[in-house]
Amino acid sequence: MKGLKKQRRIQVIVVAFAALVASFGMFYIAAPDALQFFRSPSEVAETPPPPDEVFRIGGLVADGTLVRGQGETITFSVTDGGAIIPVSYTGVLPDLFGEGEGMVGTGRYIDGVFQASEILARHDETYMPSEVIDALKAQGVYQEPNG
Structure with missing residues (x-):
């Protein structure tokens, strides 16, 4: 009896x-965009990713470049x-x-230009994504918003 239990x-x-492995596999196949990496411009310049890798880049739009x-x-x-x-977006x-x-x-880094497939901007005057804030703080250029 104990052996059966x-x-x-x-x-x-x-x-x-097996169910856990199968559910993770379905998630990975169904939502590959959810597993994209975020990179700062400094990280991209230091170690350029391969052209087939989709990733997110964030920072400030440089003055005079738009x-x-x-x-x-x-x-x-x-x-x-x-x-x-440099970024190109259609x-x-x-x-x-x-x-x-x-x-x-979001996009790919091809021949020294980030080819964006999607661009997101802050949705109000004070919001900035935490990844961008962290990257700017690491470079010492982040300024707290006045408010």
């Missing part, structure tokens, strides 16, 4: 472990105070996007 317990543990081209293509540079990375920018403002972009 022990065998049943082992079966339950094995089934639970250029609206023909059509929907926009180019600008993002900085954390330690490095400046699409509509968020309303609060501008020079000197915080941003986070």
